[in-house]
Amino acid sequence: RKEVEQDPGPFNVPEGATVAFNCTYSNSASQSFFWYRQDCRKEPKLLMSVYSSGNEDGRFTAQLNRASQYISLLIRDSKLSDSATYLCAVIRYGNNRLAFGKGNQVVVIP
Amino acid sequence: DVKVTQSSRYLVKRTGEKVFLECVQDMDHENMFWYRQDPGLGLRLIYFSYDVKMKEKGDIPEGYSVSREKKERFSLILESASTNQTSMYLCASSLGGANTEAFFGQGTRLTVV
Numbered sequence: 088r089k090e091v092e093q094d095p096g097p098f099n100v101p102e103g104a105t106v107a108f109n110c111t112y113s114n115s116a117s118q119s120f121f122w123y124r125q126d127c128r129k130e131p132k133l134l135m136s137v138y139s140s141g142n143e144d145g146r147f148t149a150q151l152n153r154a155s156q157y158i159s160l161l162i163r164d165s166k167l168s169d170s171a172t173y174l175c176a177v178i179r180y181g182n183n184r185l186a187f188g189k190g191n192q193v194v195v196i197p
Numbered sequence: 198d199v200k201v202t203q204s205s206r207y208l209v210k211r212t213g214e215k216v217f218l219e220c221v222q223d224m225d226h227e228n229m230f231w232y233r234q235d236p237g238l239g240l241r242l243i244y245f246s247y248d249v250k251m252k253e254k255g256d257i258p259e260g261y262s263v264s265r266e267k268k269e270r271f272s273l274i275l276e277s278a279s280t281n282q283t284s285m286y287l288c289a290s291s292l293g294g295a296n297t298e299a300f301f302g303q304g305t306r307l308t309v310v
Contacts, residue, residue, distance in 0.1 A: 090256075095237070121298075130287060130301035131240070174240065176299075183228045183247045184255070185291065185299055189239030 093188035110175030119178040203302035216275040220288030227293035229271035
């Protein structure tokens with residue numbers, strides 16, 4: 088089983104709609120969780136860290152469910168500029184290994 | 198401004214050649230990483246380093262080696278390039294510890310012919 092799993096999609100989302108997707112991780116020793124955004128032909132950049140209590144940044148909300156070993160990202164009021172691939176990433180306790188999922192491709196449609 | 202620089206954007210090499218991909222960061226980061234990214238397979242970790250001269254295998258280290266002689270530089274070496282190593286290679290660095298952001302270079306598109 089892969090360390091980090093995501094359904095790659097694509098997720099075709101009407102402009103203004105809400106989209107949510109999950110990322111599951113296999114290692115219960117995973118410590119830190121992140122969402123990265125990658126635009127076409129660009130390098131990934133941090134979108135937000137994911138905290139145990141959940142966190143929100145504008146239209147983006149991230150949540151962590153340790154019991155079921157998944158993190159989620161919700162995008163409200165989708166904009167055309169939100170079209171990108173969203174990668175989840177985890178770091179394990181005790182080392183600095185940073186592992187990524189395959190990414191969720193989001194296409195916002197006018 | 199944070200910067201991770203990879204030595205080449207595009208590279209074409211012949212099968213069997215020894216290939217060096219260089220990555221330099223100017224942020225005094227402890228951790229450095231090499232990934233390859235292929236359609237449908239996402240970002241796969243090849244090797245990472247948490248200190249000078251220290252290295253750890255990632256998920257797909259076969260056919261690769263790395264070198265970190267100085268803190269700011271992390272090199273990926275393809276000992277004998279093969280066509281299945283044609284890919285986008287991404288270097289990243291992070292400060293260290295939990296909850297630290299990783300910064301990526303712009304990537305090197307390597308084609309092995």
